[in-house]
Amino acid sequence: MAKIICNEKLSEDMFLITIEGDFPGEMGQFYMIRGWEDYPLLSRPLSIHEINDGSISFIYKVLGEGTLRLSKLQKDDNITLHGPYGNGFPKAEGRVALVGGGMGIAPLLYTAKKLHKTVDILDIYMGFRDEALLVDKYKQYADESYISIGSNITDQLDISKYDYILTCGPEPMIKRIVEMKEDNHTKIYVSMEKHMACGIGACLVCSCESKNGMTRVCKDGPVYLGEEIFYE
Amino acid sequence: MSNTKVNFGSVEFKNPVITASGTFGFGREYNEIFDISSLGGISTKGLTLNKRKGNKGMRVWETPSGMMNSVGLENPGVEDFINKEVPFLQDLNTNIIANIGGSTLDEYIEAVERISKEKVDMIELNISCPNVKEGGMAFGIKTDTARNIVREIRKVTNLPLIIKLSPNAEDIVAIAKACEEEGADGISLVNTFKGLAIDIDKRRPVFDNVYAGLSGPAIKPMALRMVNEVYKQVSIPIMGMGGIMNWKDAIEFMMAGSTCIQVGTANFINPKVSLEIVKGIENFMDRENIKSLEEIIGII
Numbered sequence: 001m002a003k004i005i006c007n008e009k010l011s012e013d014m015f016l017i018t019i020e021g022d023f024p025g026e027m028g029q030f031y032m033i034r035g036w037e038d039y040p041l042l043s044r045p046l047s048i049h050e051i052n053d054g055s056i057s058f059i060y061k062v063l064g065e066g067t068l069r070l071s072k073l074q075k076d077d078n079i080t081l082h083g084p085y086g087n088g089f090p091k092a093e094g095r096v097a098l099v100g101g102g103m104g105i106a107p108l109l110y111t112a113k114k115l116h117k118t119v120d121i122l123d124i125y126m127g128f129r130d131e132a133l134l135v136d137k138y139k140q141y142a143d144e145s146y147i148s149i150g151s152n153i154t155d156q157l158d159i160s161k162y163d164y165i166l167t168c169g170p171e172p173m174i175k176r177i178v179e180m181k182e183d184n185h186t187k188i189y190v191s192m193e194k195h196m197a198c199g200i201g202a203c204l205v206c207s208c209e210s211k212n213g214m215t216r217v218c219k220d221g222p223v224y225l226g227e228e229i230f231y232e
Numbered sequence: 233m234s235n236t237k238v239n240f241g242s243v244e245f246k247n248p249v250i251t252a253s254g255t256f257g258f259g260r261e262y263n264e265i266f267d268i269s270s271l272g273g274i275s276t277k278g279l280t281l282n283k284r285k286g287n288k289g290m291r292v293w294e295t296p297s298g299m300m301n302s303v304g305l306e307n308p309g310v311e312d313f314i315n316k317e318v319p320f321l322q323d324l325n326t327n328i329i330a331n332i333g334g335s336t337l338d339e340y341i342e343a344v345e346r347i348s349k350e351k352v353d354m355i356e357l358n359i360s361c362p363n364v365k366e367g368g369m370a371f372g373i374k375t376d377t378a379r380n381i382v383r384e385i386r387k388v389t390n391l392p393l394i395i396k397l398s399p400n401a402e403d404i405v406a407i408a409k410a411c412e413e414e415g416a417d418g419i420s421l422v423n424t425f426k427g428l429a430i431d432i433d434k435r436r437p438v439f440d441n442v443y444a445g446l447s448g449p450a451i452k453p454m455a456l457r458m459v460n461e462v463y464k465q466v467s468i469p470i471m472g473m474g475g476i477m478n479w480k481d482a483i484e485f486m487m488a489g490s491t492c493i494q495v496g497t498a499n500f501i502n503p504k505v506s507l508e509i510v511k512g513i514e515n516f517m518d519r520e521n522i523k524s525l526e527e528i529i530g531i532i
Contacts, residue, residue, distance in 0.1 A: 034501070038477070041448050042294050042500060065294075082503065195292050197299065197500040200265070202257035204277075204303045205292035214285055214306060219261065 004035075004077045005055055007070075010133050013062045014103070015071050016049070019079055023056040027111035028166075028191055028223050031083035032199040033058065035073045040066045045196045045218070047107035047168075048084065056081075059106045059134075085199050086222050089189055094163035095121040099177060101153060101169025102129060105138070107191060111166060112141035123162075127153025127173065152176070159186045166223075167191070171231055178226035188226035192217050234517035236510065238272075238525050240469045240491050241417045243353055243392050245272035245327055248486065248525060249510050252473050252496030253278050253331035253356065253396070254303065258317040259324065265503045270510065272492060273327035275420075276313070278358050280333050281343040283309035287363060289440030293429045298450030298475075299497060300427055302439040304363045305333050310343045314350055322351050331396070333358040337381060340371075341388055348389040355391050357382070360398030360423035362445045372398040372407065372423075379410035386415040394418035394471065399451070399458055400426050408462040419462060420471035420494065422455045448497040449475040456488050463489025463530050478505070479512020489530040 005018040023031070025048045032043035044066045046058040062071050073079065089111050096119045098108045105126050116122045124142040126135060128149050139145045146156045154176045159165055167177055168191035178188055194206035194217040201219025208215060210228045215221060236247035250273040256262060259274050268274065286306025293300045308316070313330075321328045330352045334340035344355060359372035359381060371381050382395055395411045397404055399422040408419050424445025429438040438444075455474020463470055472490030476482055477498045485493045498505045513525075522528060 038449075039297060040294055041297060041299055041497070042292075195290065197292050197301070197497075198255070198261075198503070199500075200261040200503060202261045203255055203292075203301070203500060204257075204286065204306050205301055207286060207291070207303075207306055209285065 001078050001080055004073055004075055004079055006075055007073050010059070011131060014059060014133060015062070016057060016059050017070065017073070018055050018057040019081065020055055022054060023051060023081065023084070025051055025056070025084035025110075026088040027114045028089035028107050029084040029086045030222065031058070031081045032085065032196075033070070033079065033081055035070045035077065035079045040069070042066070042197055043080070043082065043199065044070070045199055047191070048110050049106050050110050050113065059103070061103050082199065085218060087220065089166050089191070089223050092164035092166060093119060095119070095161060096164045096166065097123045097125060097157065097159070097162045099125040099153065099157060099165060099167040099169070101127040101173040104167070104169025104173070104191070105134065107168055108166070109134070109138060112138060116141040125153050125157055127169070154180075159188070160184050162186050164189065174226070175231040178231070181226065189223050190226045190229065191222045192224060192229065193222070234514045234522065236513055236517065236525065238491050240471070241392060243327060245492055247272040247510050247513065248490070248492040249482065249506050249513070250275055250329065250471060250492050250494045251499060251506050252494035253358065255496040255499045258313070258321065260320065262499070262503055266507050269325040271326050271506055273329055273353070274321070275329040275331050275356050275494060276317070277307050278305050278331045278333045278361060279307050279310050279313050279343065279347070280305055280335070281310055281339045281346075283307065283312065287439075287441050290438050293438050293444065295429070295446065295450065298446050298448030300429055300439070300444040300446050301424070302363050302441050302444035304441065305361055310346050314346070318350050318352070327353040329354045329356045329394070331356045331358050333361050333364070335364065337384060340381060341384060344385050345388050348391050352391065354394060355389060356394050356396050356420055357385055358396045358423070360396050362398070362400065362424055362426045362443060363441060373401055375403060375406045375410050378407045379414055382411050382414040382416055392417040394420050396423055397421040398423045399454065399474070404458050405461050405465045408466050412466045412468050416468060418469045418471065419466065420473065421462060422451070422458055422474045425451055425454070447475065449477055451475045452481060456484060459485060459490055460488040460532060476509070477501075479509045479516065482509050482513060483516055483528070486525060486529050487532045489532070491529055
């Protein structure tokens with residue numbers, strides 16, 4: 001059980017929640033979170049947005065009962081976190097681009113913070129449907145940053161400029177990026193999203209078929225090499 | 233310190249808490265979180281003779297006080313289980329229950345024969361999975377079909393055999409009696425209730441398989457009633473389950489007639505819940521001055 005430091009409304013339906021405590025975690029990992037006792041039954045998987053001394057934060061969009069309840073929590077309310085779970089992003093090197101679409105920007109802030117000192121180039125691409133959010137927080141870690149509102153962020157991306165692309169967002173966006181890869185050297189890592197129950201790889205409700213067989217998004221993922229995944 | 237030991241037929245459990253099939257994998261993931269040897273037993277992910285990929289499409293849907301799943305018996309197959317998981321499980325100090333499912337009688341028989349050569353403590357025959365179109369639950373609806381499969385399986389294994397029953401059975405008491413008559417060593421109940429969820433925007437079912445299995449606290453009162461009804465009509469022991477979220481629920485199931493209890497959906501909410509249930513039962517025994525759990529099993 002931990003205490004909420006703040007639960008800030010970023011837009012109509014997006015929130016930034018910060019929780020007190022020294023929580024471990026690697027870039028791209030997630031926690032199972034519940035801000036209630038018994039109901040809703042399941043916890044919600046949220047990827048790590050930022051870890052600081054004495055706090056961890058997550059961003060989320062209000063989509064259903066659980067995130068609606070989360071959005072109503074206030075400073076000093078209790079919240080339960082299990083984790084960190086999942087494999088997370090690899091330690092990218094050289095020229096690196098982070099590409100986030102909508103809520104998919106969530107795991108990329110901590111990723112940028114971890115990578116910007118060790119890589120040669122760190123560019124950040126952020127695509128939004130209606131309004132740009134949190135852009136300045138990301139820009140501090142970026143050599144170049146690219147923003148799109150209402151259009152495809154991938155239109156601005158030339159993947160041949162990079163050794164690594166780390167991306168998270170809507171599946172059509174991820175698919176467009178993976179399809180850009182032809183014979184070039186760029187390694188594309190994608191973070192996938194699925195409904196989950198246990199979060200640790202036991203229940204198999206988030207399993208999907210990859211080119212290497214069945215895979216558990218919560219345990220074997222959520223990060224995969226782009227070409228391993230079958231897109232819809 | 234209370235003695236939580238129970239005898240389930242010929243098999244001794246150090247405590248009555250077992251993790252339910254399909255919610256605990258083969259134990260590895262939870263063993264990273266706590267020492268699973270402190271549990272009474274583990275019922276493995278449902279195994280079939282051959283590897284299965286499981287169902288396509290959405291596999292989980294939350295409901296008021298419950299969840300529906302449509303995993304569809306994704307599993308590595310019996311041979312892979314024996315080679316990769318049994319060595320790990322054998323080193324644990326807890327009872328291992330191999331949960332076996334199938335699509336045809338022959339498939340069940342072959343899988344059970346193969347498992348029976350291994351060092352597992354019991355077989356739990358799953359005739360109640362609602363998520364596999366061609367079989368599983370089909371064996372657990374009609375009493376005569378269930379009777380036949382238990383009779384055939386009994387011939388091919390000397391391992392203690394428990395039959396996992398479906399709450400969707402046409403007459404769960406009659407099926408339980410048939411299992412007993414055909415030589416089953418115990419009954420586990422209940423598997424999930426068959427349910428339906430609809431996506432009204434898409435005007436189609438949430439699950440590709442249309443119907444899916446409901447578990448969690450929503451089913452507890454019905455599961456408890458079924459355990460009690462079966463307890464009154466059979467003399468072989470029962471492993472009760474269905475929405476057990478805490479030690480109080482576990483005690484209720486024991487009072488209703490369960491010798492052991494299985495914890496399923498609750499593992500997802502708190503990965504250490506089964507351990508907490510063991511502790512809760514110990515504390516209850518101390519507080520109530522209960523020397524043996526036999527004192528409370530089936531008192532209702």
